[in-house]
Amino acid sequence: MALFIAFEGGEGSGKSTQAKALYRRFLNADIPVILTHEPGGTALGEEVRCWLKGEEEMKISAWAELLLFAACRSQLVAEVLRPNLATGVMVICDRYADSTIAYQGYGRGIDLDTIQTINGVATQGLVPDVVILVDVPVEIGLARRKTAKLDRFEKEGVSFHHRVRQGYLQLAAAAPQRWLVVDALLSEAEIEQAVWEKVAQLLE
Numbered sequence: 229m230a231l232f233i234a235f236e237g238g239e240g241s242g243k244s245t246q247a248k249a250l251y252r253r254f255l256n257a258d259i260p261v262i263l264t265h266e267p268g269g270t271a272l273g274e275e276v277r278c279w280l281k282g283e284e285e286m287k288i289s290a291w292a293e294l295l296l297f298a299a300c301r302s303q304l305v306a307e308v309l310r311p312n313l314a315t316g317v318m319v320i321c322d323r324y325a326d327s328t329i330a331y332q333g334y335g336r337g338i339d340l341d342t343i344q345t346i347n348g349v350a351t352q353g354l355v356p357d358v359v360i361l362v363d364v365p366v367e368i369g370l371a372r373r374k375t376a377k378l379d380r381f382e383k384e385g386v387s388f389h390h391r392v393r394q395g396y397l398q399l400a401a402a403a404p405q406r407w408l409v410v411d412a413l414l415s416e417a418e419i420e421q422a423v424w425e426k427v428a429q430l431l432e
């Protein structure tokens with residue numbers, strides 16, 4: 229059975245590095261796999277990603293933001309995730325529906341029931357087999373961002389990012405069998421190993 233693995237985390241957590249490392253592990257083991265990301269991963273998603281990250285400096289309300297993330301997700305599920313899983317290809321996704329709960333729900337304050345409903349429409353019930361949360365203390369994560377130009381989310385205040393982190397930790401605590409929380413302050417190799425052990429269990 230093909231696994232659907234999502235990576236989540238706050239700014240500067242190193243989750244993208246870890247998603248790539250897991251992708252390489254699958255390739256080295258000759259296991260068919262794709263690595264994709266949100267927002268993005270489709271032509272529509274990449275276009276909307278530029279808007280959401282603030283590269284075009286346009287106004288986006290909290291509700292519009294929520295719906296744009298949902299639109300990207302809906303396209304990714306239909307165009308990439310489901311077709312690959314259906315043909316036995318492992319899917320690694322750098323961010324997925326739990327990002328919306330953490331950022332638009334806990335971060336922006338949109339009520340969680342509404343977000344669950346919209347996530348349900350966008351995913352059509354496609355839930356990851358495991359979610360890897362690379363958990364980083366907010367100040368350390370933000371300090372790791374090296375780019376001179378911050379995106380719309382990186383520009384948010386520290387309290388926004390604290391709410392996002394708490395949101396993630398609550399989601400993980402509510403479903404510990406489906407979530408693996410790894411400490412972003414461990415070495416890259418240690419995190420990679422912890423992730424691989426969890427995935428190997430699921431492969432068995």
Ligand code: TMP
Pocket residue numbers: 265266267297323324325327328329331332381382
């Ligand atoms: P990243 O791919 O570089 O992590 O950037 C994506 C940004 O978008 C990141 O700040 C988190 C944010 N985001 C949301 O706010 N909600 C979502 O549903 C997703 C997928 C991302």
